[in-house]
Amino acid sequence: MNDVARVARVSLKTVSRFVNGQTNIDPELSGRIAEAIVALGYRRNLAAASIRPGRTSKVLGLIIGDMANPFYSVLARAIETRAHESGYLLITASSDEDGFRHDELVDRLLEQQVDGLLIVPPRHPGRSWELMPQRIPPVVFIDRPAEYGAPGTMPADTVLADTVLADNAGGARAATAALVENGARRPAFVGDSLGIYTMRERHSGYLAALAAAGIQAQDSWLVTDAHGTSDAAAAVKRMLVEPDVDAIFAANNRSSIGALMAFREVGRRLPLVGFDDFEAAVLGDPGVSVVSQDIPEMGRRAAGLLIGRLNGDTSDSSVQTLPARLVLRGSERA
Amino acid sequence: MNDVARVARVSLKTVSRFVNGQTNIDPELSGRIAEAIVALGYRRNLAAASIRPGRTSKVLGLIIGDMANPFYSVLARAIETRAHESGYLLITASSDEDGFRHDELVDRLLEQQVDGLLIVPPRHPGRSWELMPQRIPPVVFIDRPAEYGAPGTMPADTVLADTVLADNAGGARAATAALVENGARRPAFVGDSLGIYTMRERHSGYLAALAAAGIQAQDSWLVTDAHGTSDAAAAVKRMLVEPDVDAIFAANNRSSIGALMAFREVGRRLPLVGFDDFEAAVLGDPGVSVVSQDIPEMGRRAAGLLIGRLNGDTSDSSVQTLPARLVLRGSERA
DNA sequence: TTGTAAGCGTTATCAT
């Protein structure tokens, strides 16, 4: 910038004005500056600009579980789009659901001077947010509450922290109810560990639907160790062989896909409703009914909330829960 | 940092040494510094650190078409993993395949002082890389060559630019050959516009396989306006009704899925091989045979190449082509 | 409208 000023025979400040788009500049000087910029191939250094107090980096940090997972990548895209609209870049990092790595990433992003943080808390939490140093930029937690007491309670005192969740319990309840309405009396729950927040919520929705139908839930209907499609497939295959259950609520899309694999292998199916939509759901016959979360909306809301905070919104921390929608494609019937 | 120094009653430089992990510090002073850091909740400012000459930001920029697209998100994840291993963060941005937006992002990332750039050139190119100002950090182009002359030729003079591609032509040739070996005499090509580099390559592979089999390609076998699954489905449905062709090479996975949709709707199928694997490919009966690109390897290679450049590798610009693997699952047969 | 000088948080030089 000094060089530009020298070549254009103006002061540093005038160049600064020019590159910042200020208007009160003599057209002649503007011209000389523009020429000098092109001649020298000058490009402003935003990192340097952002170290001034009161100036921001215009970069946001996003921590998700795994960028390669469609849930996260769709979420990330929605966030990126909203961020871009307001002139923010996005540093996206994967925690692999590991608390330690997550915490490292938080520290690194803060050192990198991001203006705000969007975080999907890892399944295996690390340090509590209560232990965070005082000066933290606004944070929005997505999909799962942060690890401290009740969601939205604690962080309000320390930092501006909002939370955006999906209605996991309500969606699971609707899914299970759809099975029951189509005649199921012994619907299974096939999913991952109940140590995971969303699984816990979905399980409680499943139980609520059973209770509402006057059905007594049985432990033998419950599979909570389906970490991947093959676990789920194995569990569902057992269900087809020993028909203890008469329908399946697949609590995530890996479980849904596992169920389809088992159906195909055994050559027989059970009524099925899954949580979370997936590409192949429309390809089978019948199509797979699912509870669909509006993931892009979750991302837009989260990013919008964060950017609102950065624009000076200091209202109380909020917890928003987005509705989940039941999409019936036929697989809920016998 | 000044405050820490004051509280710990040491000089600024000693604190700097401490936070940079230098060893030559009196243990007593170290202790005082550590205390002061905790007491003040001090966190280093990496943005400020990076403005020193010779110092780097330890941030890489990645421009892809669309983060929500599985091809890109898997690629991004592999890149992120490799970057993380070497201590780099990754700013990921989507161009939406639009040259103008792409160019804006390049400028912004350069202003943000990223140490290097990983770029999937947009389908609708903007400014040529020849026009870029001189001082540019190393760049790696992925999946498609950059927009200037032959891949890898031009940028060598201006900037360190490598290119990592998949063997689109070879993969398409193998896919088409598999159809022919299973009796196809009139295999269709269903894909997107040949204005797209990868489509052009795949089309030439398809033609090569036909030529090798002594089959004269017909214009009526060629569909190049399948931009999404429904376009492809419509095209394939026509093929099922008026059987001009006897097999289908789907040149991308949207076309494969469209073909499956058409098969399901009409209740009849044709031999099919697709380019690019997809989740639902194993769920049908028969499973869908595909040409599979090793996307994570592409990401690892690209990131590794870039980091190598950042570590001082100044060898000539290279163009690497990764093999595509034919995965037969049954759909290639009648 | 333009310029001068100070300062942001850090690291590097060079002395001690």
Next chain:
DNA sequence: ATGATAACGCTTACAA
């Protein structure tokens, strides 16, 4: 081993 001081590229009072 430690520290004083300058410098990085930029913005912002404040002055002219």
